[in-house]
Amino acid sequence: MSASRDQRSGSKRKILAAIRAAGRIARIDVAKATGISQATVTTITAEMLSAGLIHEVASDDGDRGARRGRPRVDLALRGEARTVVGVKIAHQSLSIAILDFSGDVIGEHSAPLAAAVQSTHDLAAQLRTQISIAAEKAGMTMDQISAVGVGLAGIVDATRGFVHWSPSLTERNQPFRDIAQEALGCPVFVDNDANLVAMAELMFGHGKNVQDFIVVTIESGVGMGIVLGGELYRGTRGCGAEFGHTKVQLDGALCRCGQRGCLEAYVADYALLREADVVQNSKQSSARQIAVLLKAARDGDQTAQSIVNRAGRMFAMGLANLVNIFDPQQIILAGERVQFDHLYADGVMASIRQQIVQIDLPPPEIVIHKWGDLMWARGAGAFAIQGVSDMALKDLGEHAS
Amino acid sequence: MSASRDQRSGSKRKILAAIRAAGRIARIDVAKATGISQATVTTITAEMLSAGLIHEVASDDGDRGARRGRPRVDLALRGEARTVVGVKIAHQSLSIAILDFSGDVIGEHSAPLAAAVQSTHDLAAQLRTQISIAAEKAGMTMDQISAVGVGLAGIVDATRGFVHWSPSLTERNQPFRDIAQEALGCPVFVDNDANLVAMAELMFGHGKNVQDFIVVTIESGVGMGIVLGGELYRGTRGCGAEFGHTKVQLDGALCRCGQRGCLEAYVADYALLREADVVQNSKQSSARQIAVLLKAARDGDQTAQSIVNRAGRMFAMGLANLVNIFDPQQIILAGERVQFDHLYADGVMASIRQQIVQIDLPPPEIVIHKWGDLMWARGAGAFAIQGVSDMALKDLGEHAS
Numbered sequence: 105m106s107a108s109r110d111q112r113s114g115s116k117r118k119i120l121a122a123i124r125a126a127g128r129i130a131r132i133d134v135a136k137a138t139g140i141s142q143a144t145v146t147t148i149t150a151e152m153l154s155a156g157l158i159h160e161v162a163s164d165d166g167d168r169g170a171r172r173g174r175p176r177v178d179l180a181l182r183g184e185a186r187t188v189v190g191v192k193i194a195h196q197s198l199s200i201a202i203l204d205f206s207g208d209v210i211g212e213h214s215a216p217l218a219a220a221v222q223s224t225h226d227l228a229a230q231l232r233t234q235i236s237i238a239a240e241k242a243g244m245t246m247d248q249i250s251a252v253g254v255g256l257a258g259i260v261d262a263t264r265g266f267v268h269w270s271p272s273l274t275e276r277n278q279p280f281r282d283i284a285q286e287a288l289g290c291p292v293f294v295d296n297d298a299n300l301v302a303m304a305e306l307m308f309g310h311g312k313n314v315q316d317f318i319v320v321t322i323e324s325g326v327g328m329g330i331v332l333g334g335e336l337y338r339g340t341r342g343c344g345a346e347f348g349h350t351k352v353q354l355d356g357a358l359c360r361c362g363q364r365g366c367l368e369a370y371v372a373d374y375a376l377l378r379e380a381d382v383v384q385n386s387k388q389s390s391a392r393q394i395a396v397l398l399k400a401a402r403d404g405d406q407t408a409q410s411i412v413n414r415a416g417r418m419f420a421m422g423l424a425n426l427v428n429i430f431d432p433q434q435i436i437l438a439g440e441r442v443q444f445d446h447l448y449a450d451g452v453m454a455s456i457r458q459q460i461v462q463i464d465l466p467p468p469e470i471v472i473h474k475w476g477d478l479m480w481a482r483g484a485g486a487f488a489i490q491g492v493s494d495m496a497l498k499d500l501g502e503h504a505s
Numbered sequence: 506m507s508a509s510r511d512q513r514s515g516s517k518r519k520i521l522a523a524i525r526a527a528g529r530i531a532r533i534d535v536a537k538a539t540g541i542s543q544a545t546v547t548t549i550t551a552e553m554l555s556a557g558l559i560h561e562v563a564s565d566d567g568d569r570g571a572r573r574g575r576p577r578v579d580l581a582l583r584g585e586a587r588t589v590v591g592v593k594i595a596h597q598s599l600s601i602a603i604l605d606f607s608g609d610v611i612g613e614h615s616a617p618l619a620a621a622v623q624s625t626h627d628l629a630a631q632l633r634t635q636i637s638i639a640a641e642k643a644g645m646t647m648d649q650i651s652a653v654g655v656g657l658a659g660i661v662d663a664t665r666g667f668v669h670w671s672p673s674l675t676e677r678n679q680p681f682r683d684i685a686q687e688a689l690g691c692p693v694f695v696d697n698d699a700n701l702v703a704m705a706e707l708m709f710g711h712g713k714n715v716q717d718f719i720v721v722t723i724e725s726g727v728g729m730g731i732v733l734g735g736e737l738y739r740g741t742r743g744c745g746a747e748f749g750h751t752k753v754q755l756d757g758a759l760c761r762c763g764q765r766g767c768l769e770a771y772v773a774d775y776a777l778l779r780e781a782d783v784v785q786n787s788k789q790s791s792a793r794q795i796a797v798l799l800k801a802a803r804d805g806d807q808t809a810q811s812i813v814n815r816a817g818r819m820f821a822m823g824l825a826n827l828v829n830i831f832d833p834q835q836i837i838l839a840g841e842r843v844q845f846d847h848l849y850a851d852g853v854m855a856s857i858r859q860q861i862v863q864i865d866l867p868p869p870e871i872v873i874h875k876w877g878d879l880m881w882a883r884g885a886g887a888f889a890i891q892g893v894s895d896m897a898l899k900d901l902g903e904h905a906s
């Protein structure tokens with residue numbers, strides 16, 4: 105691709121992103137928001153209109169239009185332009201969201217996984233089965249699906265669609281995208297699940313007002329997604345934004361990854377339970393045991409408090425390090441475990457404030473988003489929307505800008 | 506400023522940066538490198554030519570020119586367009602580099618500071634005196650200096666030229682830029698010193714080939730500069746990229762900052778010396794004591810080894826965390842203490858490799874740059890060049906792009 109095509113391609117992405125962010129917006133405001141000339145905005149949006157990606161809607165700014173003598177026209181995304189699927193693969197289950205091109209959810213479905221750890225081919229076959237069921241529930245067929253986005257835990261090079269390692273897969277170094285595309289018969293986009301929560305925030309949540317934020321997810325493990333300047337930051341080998349296995353203690357507690365002193369080895373479910381097991385031998389499910397432990401801590405049990413408090417203090421140390429390194433506008437905590445508050449109780453927040461560099465400005469805001477798996481699936485869908493948008497924009501006519 | 510002016514301003518910066526990176530380059534190659542149309546490149550470079558920022562030079566690609574029938578013409582920066590000064594303020598001394606617009610060093614000077622900690626006004630007065638001496642040595646007068654860049658340790662909001670805190674200043678919250686501009690009578694740009702080493706790498710060093718790298722400086726303290734996508738990353742409050750005060754041990758060793766467990770509290774000079782003082786009471790200078798301690802460790806003294814090894818292991822843990830978080834192409838270690846190898850000995854490097862997330866790709870390269878204070882001053886000069894370039898580009902004629 106020539107360099108001036110690169111620039112034109114960048115302009116198309118910016119224009120579509122501006123329309124998506126605004127919901128509905130006049131051409132002149134697209135030019136203002138993107139810094140692209142009005143002539144170029146007019147040319148590119150004409151191509152988007154004829155490709156059916158966007159449509160014209162009467163402005164709700166009626167008065168102003170009337171004064172000008174003709175109704176003002178806004179641009180908006182055409183929801184029916186594309187239909188995509190987002191899938192979150194969790195420890196024991198998968199969640200599916202079907203989205204239109206605007207990002208609105210038009211169908212959803214959940215199902216248990218056949219196995220918590222399986223081959224990529226087996227997982228791809230299950231994706232096919234469950235997406236078909238989800239499509240049928242929404243009154244659609246598979247061939248109406250333009251693309252599928254998949255989020256899973258692990259180390260994923262999203263650019264290549266390559267999974268270095270995932271707790272959901274039996275084997276390392278899997279060309280996940282290629283295998284899934286063959287099974288599903290449509291383009292597939294795959295990324296680390298925490299990155300896709302950040303993508304959901306960027307497209308549907310806080311990203312509209314905040315350009316530099318970090319999402320930390322707390323489920324059975326600890327994940328992170330980093331957004332800088334309104335873009336997901338992935339690192340050069342596709343394995344950046346790793347937080348759960350940053351070290352908080354030299355030669356510390358043994359982690360499931362085989363290394364010592366990882367943050368997860370102090371705050372993950374298994375870390376809390378191996379401590380709880382020292383003093384009590386429970387036959388209950390992990391989720392139930394965690395709930396019992398946290399309640400005991402709240403009720404004043406000293407051993408339970410000692411277990412939970414250490415997790416909170418280690419988590420505070422890790423978050424303070426992120427603040428020191430990134431100085432973000434906002435940190436968002438999300439994931440199944442934020443239904444409990446032990447990792448953002450007052451003491452944890454005070455500990456973060458004590459451990460960050462002290463300047464006479466308020467620290468970054470820390471917000472809690474109690475989202476379920478559907479929002480994660482919606483993030484995977486957002487990634488698919490980005491993918492199909494790029495493909496559609498590439499197909500638009502090529503003119504000099 | 507209107508949005509299309511913003512875009513044009515971005516194009517001007519990109520074009521000047523492409524010429525700076527190439528040294529000498531044909532217009533058509535500027536268009537290719539930047540993705541800006543040839544017509545726009547021709548218009549903008551004509552303005553730069555008439556403003557005297559760049560000049561035309563005969564291409565050294567003589568054969569090709571001859572075959573085409575007329576000599577090919579390249580563009581290059583005009584060194585004499587501007588003269589800037591870069592200053593590094595160290596613990597006991599300051600170093601000055603005078604640079605031309607191409608970044609070539611045309612003069613240098615060092616002097617002791619009147620005091621290691623002083624008021625901003627006193628420091629600004631010394632800057633004036635020493636820059637005058639440096640200018641005179643180079644056969645120049647102060648009024649030939651277009652701008653001064655200053656790097657100092659501490660927490661600096663470079664955008665506002667505001668120093669939240671610096672070990673070189675008696676008071677917090679100093680409008681350093683304004684005070685220095687008044688004393689020096691020209692524009693001043695101020696930033697954290699480690700950021701300016703990263704700036705030097707970006708403009709004169711590795712930045713030409715590497716777009717995502719981290720510079721870690723080891724002097725009496727530990728500093729960091731982060732370059733992502735070829736741009737310095739500063740954080741939202743201007744206090745990002747803090748590494749020396751990230752925590753490596755919960756409730757750990759007391760740091761000079763008043764907090765506990767900071768990386769500096771294990772690897773800085775004072776941290777090594779407070780351990781060494783437990784077993785020996787030396788009257789020598791700090792620098793001499795550090796040299797004696799490191800030699801004793803090399804010679805097999807077990808206590809000395811215990812002190813030095815812990816510093817190395819804590820440093821490895823901190824660097825491994827940076828790799829896990831950023832996944833950069835390269836990490837550059839620089840600063841006075843890299844004359845000794847205790848923080849990048851084989852054991853330290855092995856420890857980093859053990860603590861990063863394991864994927865089947867080689868880890869980021871770690872390179873050692875044994876630079877003196879002059880390179881830091883050159884980085885401060887690079888920041889001033891960026892500043893005067895922005896000012897000059899703003900003055901260029903305004904046409905539609």
